[in-house]
Amino acid sequence: xxxxxxxxxxxxxxxxxxxxxxxxxxxxxxxxxxxxxxxxxxxxxxxxxxxxxxxxxxxxxxxxxxxxxxxxxxxxxxxxxxxxxxxxxxxxxxxxxxxxxxxxxxxxxxxxx
Amino acid sequence: xxxxxxxxxxxxxxxxxxxxxxxxxxxxxxxxxxxxxxxxxxxxxxxxxxxxxxxxxxxxxxxxxxxxxxxxxxxxxxxxxxxxxxxxxxxxxxxxxxxxxxxxxxxxxxxx
Numbered sequence: 121x122x123x124x125x126x127x128x129x130x131x132x133x134x135x136x137x138x139x140x141x142x143x144x145x146x147x148x149x150x151x152x153x154x155x156x157x158x159x160x161x162x163x164x165x166x167x168x169x170x171x172x173x174x175x176x177x178x179x180x181x182x183x184x185x186x187x188x189x190x191x192x193x194x195x196x197x198x199x200x201x202x203x204x205x206x207x208x209x210x211x212x213x214x215x216x217x218x219x220x221x222x223x224x225x226x227x228x229x230x231x232x233x
Numbered sequence: 234x235x236x237x238x239x240x241x242x243x244x245x246x247x248x249x250x251x252x253x254x255x256x257x258x259x260x261x262x263x264x265x266x267x268x269x270x271x272x273x274x275x276x277x278x279x280x281x282x283x284x285x286x287x288x289x290x291x292x293x294x295x296x297x298x299x300x301x302x303x304x305x306x307x308x309x310x311x312x313x314x315x316x317x318x319x320x321x322x323x324x325x326x327x328x329x330x331x332x333x334x335x336x337x338x339x340x341x342x343x344x345x
Contacts, residue, residue: 124274153333162235162337163275163320176332210274217331219263219282219324224274 122146124213124225132231138199141228145192145213151175152194153222154186157208166209169194170217201232234259236323238336245311246344253339255321256303264297264304265322265333268315275320278306308341316343 125144133139145152153176154166165178169188186196192213198205208229212222236257245251255264263282267275279290281297281304292309308315318340322333 155335160337163322163335165332165334168332178332212275219265219280219331221277221280222265222267222333223277224267226274 124211124223126209126211126225126228128228129226130229130231132233133201134233135201135203137201138197139201139230141196141198141209141211141230143194143196143211143213143225145194145211146223149213149215149223150192151214151217152188152192153212153214154194154196155210155212156180157210157227158206163210166196168217175217198230203232206230206232235334236321236336238319238321238339240339241337242340242342244342244344247313248310251308251311251315251341253306253308253319253321253341254303255305255323255336256301257323259302259323261297261299261302261304261323263324264295265324266295266304266306267320267322267335268317269320269338270317278319311341311343313343313345316341 127142151170153168155163168176172188183199188194208227210227212224239254266278269275295306297304318338320335320338322335324333
């Protein structure tokens with residue numbers, strides 16, 4: 121059974137640019153959550169999608185957005201990149217919205233220069 | 234809203250025990266524990282869904298004190314493979330506004 125796949129694994133972008141990250145959940149999983157991980161801050165919740173609908177949103181500026189497609193694949197977009205956006209972005213998939221095990225992808229390491 | 238984990242870091246020798254605490258200022262309905270090894274994705278350990286519930290996996294167990302709004306993770310007779318960063322996540326009751334909010338993590342290093 122294939123795990124959660126995130127692409128690309130690494131990205132280097134310049135301040136002011138925008139970026140799109142992709143996450144393919146485990147087959148049959150309908151919930152996809154996105155987290156930002158930076159040293160010392162743990163896993164900061166960005167948003168969660170379920171059946172193409174955003175169900176929850178964290179405390180991030182509107183520059184961070186996402187969407188989910190009918191095949192449950194999800195994309196996250198960050199516009200007008202800032203240096204502080206440099207981080208590891210992780211997505212996690214779950215079968216349902218309820219309290220069940222989440223499976224994380226390897227993440228996308230974004231560096232903004 | 235982010236749960237507070239303590240200690241921030243701990244160094245142990247193989248075979249010693251460790252306790253990692255997770256506390257929340259809000260009512261807890263569920264607690265999720267994950268471990269992340271360096272350079273790898275976080276991996277699920279266990280979920281505790283109701284107050285007083287204790288769960289275990291081999292020599293790793295956890296308790297959930299709903300009244301005190303806290304959970305503790307117990308690592309008994311630690312092994313080298315236990316090294317990593319442990320995250321607790323607090324969740325809601327499973328309703329629409331349910332999301333898992335993780336703490337900043339506890340770094341555990343096991344020495345041979």
